[in-house]
Amino acid sequence: MASGASYLHFSTSSGKLLPRIILVAFLLATALWLSLVRYRQVQLNENVDKPLKLSPIPTFRHISVYRRAPDVIFENFLDSALVNLKLSYAGSYNRDVWPKKVFQTAKKVDKMYMEAVSSWSKRNPEHQHVLVDDVTAKDFVESAFISVPQVVQLYNSFPNPVLKADLLRYLLLYLYGGVYADIDVYCRRPIAEWLPENLWQSDADVIVGVEIDEPYAMEESQKVRGWHRPYGFAQYTIVSRPFARPVRTAIVRVVAHAHHLAKLKNKANPALLSKYSAEDIYEISGPGVWTDALIDSMNYKRKDISWEQFYNMTEPKILPTEGGAVIALPVQYFGNGQKHSNAGDYSHAQACVSHLFTKSWTRNSWFL
Template identity: 80%
Template sequence: MDLGISLTNFVAQLSGKNRQKIFLVGFLVSVALWLSLVRYRQIRLHETVDPPLELSPIPTFRHVSVYRRAPDIIFENFLDSILVNLKLSYAGSYDRDIWPKKVFQTAKKVDKKYIEAVSSWSSLNPEHEHVLMNDITAKEFVEKAFLSAPQVVHLYNSFPNPVLKADLLRYLLLYLYGGVYADIDVYCRKPIAEWVPENLWKSNADVIVGVEIDEPYAMEESQKLWGWHRPYGFSQYTIVAKPFARPIRTAIVRVVAHAHHLAKMNNKANPTLLSQYSAEDIYEISGPGMWTDALVDSMNFKRKDISWAQFYNLKQPKRLPTDGGAVIALPIQYFGNGQKHSNAGDYGHPQACVTHMFTKSWKRNSWFL
């Protein structure tokens, strides 16, 4: 029997209703194939159009945030005193020489794509308590633990963007409890105890951070093409700290103070009246920009000469003192591996302690893989 004739007879015998179903399925399959092709072309385009990084002979080792040009020192000192009093109320309940064995992460829920990353922390660090917070438990923690700091509580509850809440929450958790904070899409690559040499763990350091971007020679036009607010900075998707560390306290103060500053810039009585924050606002109020400044300024409590020059092209962990403690800065390969800049190395770099997949990145024109 002729196959062509058989198919023709079969189609002719279909009722109109069945024929419509077949045509609909065919149409949906065609649309799905078209969308897949479009997505494939987008991925290929993203892989091939990374702009060249044009360098300048003059590096940018210092950056002055708009929020640090005329800060409200009186207000910041007031906020700082509240947090100091909170620390004093816990005197005797913690040992400032011990790094708490805690890992904090926050998420509305752990999607399937994050399960492997989340489980990596417990599997590689079975001696650490793994605390996973959701929106409800986070709100309860902030309102109860920082009852004596209403400015912090009100700001946290008023933030319109979940990124702002997540940023502030990590500083609050580390200030009160210490331990490790990691974003939900960060993989632990080696046991925490192996991240730095034993002599550094036993030093008076109270904060460990990693370089995230290290391109101080990048020209301004090139920075814009890559979507950078600054050409250098420390990561805040993974932070290690002891309770009540000075840089963490400075970060909390500045989140609140910078939000109030933004409110004034927008003719608002206070930040609870702000309905939106731009990507740059977030970066400088609660994100890596503010965090980098808080760290560098904490190191400058006496010397006044610390700039990004001390961290450029860092090869080994570097310890710098702060007021009552010290910061250990890690080369970019430790936390920032897998990025297409700053000689970050690939995911398999032997120094890799964590790997951030950047699957929750809220930035546009990002530089990430």
């Protein structure tokens, strides 16, 4: 009996100790995992902080995989549909006025973004500040672009919210014009002060800022920073008049490129795609397709515009497009605070907005 009693006591003690042992093991494993993650972050930061490895030959031109054999017939069909949409609004907007609207999109505004979001209303009280959530966005796309069902179908089929957000900014700006800004973009100066009056009064219908300006960066350095190209225009802040040609081109290409990817994946249409890589997103809906849409719009009559025209800009530059023009701003205007491209810090005298880069979706933030 004594041995039985001892065995019972041991079993009871073991039953009490087992959960504690499991908990301790879990905590140790968690601590080890966090240590490894931190070690990886430190390693990554050390690599990123190293000076860019430069090539003697710059990269001023990039041909996206989606532009090597584009479906011209399909793209022209989409473009015509969007032109018809524009014509249906004839007389309802003033081509000579920059709409006083600021659009931002988010499921909800977290506390960490409150100051950035409120900065737009604070510095631009004369602008209508519109926060678009998922439900409002879906309703807008389905009603406003009902005449272009390919746009609606693609928007609703996108599996990644980043893809939806990218396409949505182009659609909002195409129909309404105004300013689009990500919710982690802080407005530093009133919009009216971003440009001198003569540029506001010009024929320009799109204003963009340089984001990455490192055409001499070697591929190795680009990979460390998660760049898909060594140059590009910012997409987190865009200013546009309604129905601007470059915005229309961007919309056409988002749809066409998604269909192109579906074919590459042996899918009948984009609705059957369940996954997009970071590079897919960059070239289909993100800064890659936006940069190409801008440069190609400037080359509608000439073919000599490349990134060379925007390298190391120190003053705004205006270049004509079909029916309008693009004003390109030096990197310090929108891209300040980055650790590359001679972007300057957040307090730079030319800073109009500051992107906090807290919503970066790539493996490595473009901020680095």
